Amino acid sequence: MQPLNFVAGDATNPQAKGPKVIAHICNDLGGWGKGFVLAISRRWPEPEREYRRWHRERAGNDFALGAVQMIRVQPDIWVANMVAQRGTKRGSGGPPIRYDAVESCLEAVAEHALAGGASVHVPRIGCGLAGGTWERIEPIVSKTLGARSVATTVYDYG
Template identity: 40%
Template sequence: MEEDIKFGNSLLYYKCDNIEFLKGYGQLYTEFDDGVATRQINIIKNDMYCSSSLHDWNEDIGFLLYDGHIDSLDVSDSVPITRLDFEKKWQEGIVANKSPINYLKGDASLPLEEHTLIIHVVNILGKWGKGFVLSLSKQFPIAKNDYVKWSKDKETFGLGEVQFVCVDQQKATFVANMLAQHGVRKNDKDRTTYIDYDVLRLCLRKVARFALKNRLSIQMPKIGSGLAGGDWREIEKIINEELIYYKIKCTVFEL
């Protein structure tokens, strides 16, 4: 899923074949990112539950994701496994546990809850002036200010990069400026597709890791389908493959 991103040794995977749950014993598979539990597979009585949220609860198991750092967890009864081993089991589990994109009417710049990552697409030209960004910068001026500063850094400002901006530290609210757009629509008759789908996919992979590690839900407008000229059906498919796959809570706002 993430062949274009190099994580080094930040990701670790463990399997325990005899873990005690609330109502019996079962298997446990856990992914850790820099020591933080980001995804977990719980198996009991031939039932499988996949989770990447601290809010997920099951009466037979308890909470479905470990809330803590690997340093405070006893893994002596667990064995290291490969990422491939974990992904095979995860793919098997999400067939029955997949959560769809949540669609709502409204303004995506208004956080639904705390611990939220607002994501949107920005262009490589350093221009911030139309569409969703107007509402976003009204709510969180720092999102625009940081993007404009970033656009002047030619070493880091490039397609496929994502700028994560903390806009409310107390409520753990972040904005992701995703560089996946070549240009901007010139006028109402301009039908050019400025969004780069492959680059958007790369950006969303980085967004997924950030959201998992920081335990954030995600909300967005219909990214890439407005001034960027993209096909929402194609973009929705990418969102499903790169965000929903990880069971990250995703809300798309439609005006």
Template identity: 30%
Template sequence: MELPMRTIRGDLLQLALDGEFDAIVHGCNCQCQMGKGIALSIKQRFPEAYAADIATVKGDRSKLGTISVAEIRREDRNFHVINGYTQFHWQGQGMKADYGAIRSVMKAVKAGFAGRSIGYPRIGAGLAGGDWATIASIIDEELAEENHRLVEYTP
């Protein structure tokens, strides 16, 4: 039985802190730069996720499609932040999202977090310039049968 993508509104990071998700996934570049968008918010609120990112090799193209994971412990809450390497760089114009990498990231998420609740923003469709309809179909295919939800940001 496939569970199609469900959408909720709110603050992904706060929802994770509130116990809504066992894991949250966001798209990263391979340059160890978490300087804009939700990546910056994650870096500021969950420095463990940034530490997991900078523990990888900066500028390594072979990171594309892989993940690094940080366990977050806050008071009585535990969850994971998954840094998904969905783009090589962040600079310049045009599309930086890599659909193949997004697919590989979601395969890795399913392999590591099957049976858990997973939340994510519009990975690859914001600053990375990817087409959300294409990305959403990739996520739905790769996370079929999992409890996953898109969180559209509302403060």
């Protein structure tokens, strides 16, 4: 079991040696323009471009809740676009976050990280615009990444 490491800082500037995966949550509508994705887009154009293409061509690919798209942005950094948010607004079904999709996504991220010897870096995923709570997300992160000994850093910005 690898405990989660909490630091103050910017998850788009991961503090670790070796290969790194920056994981974040996307919605299932193809929308990109609020929240943590803006910080990603300020650093690299590829994750937004590839996410929009993935959504646009969704009839012929795996774009859906629980799916992950890995985008290499530097020789040692990947961005994981994780589809774990249904829509963008709170409705009768509650907040947009889908905890089961977060778990599926993080399982795929763990596989990628283990295969490449990478650490994983996240903001408090699912707790901003997606409307989730860290009390529900943290155990999922621990179960999918920490329990598999994937070094994981959670960043609190500001």
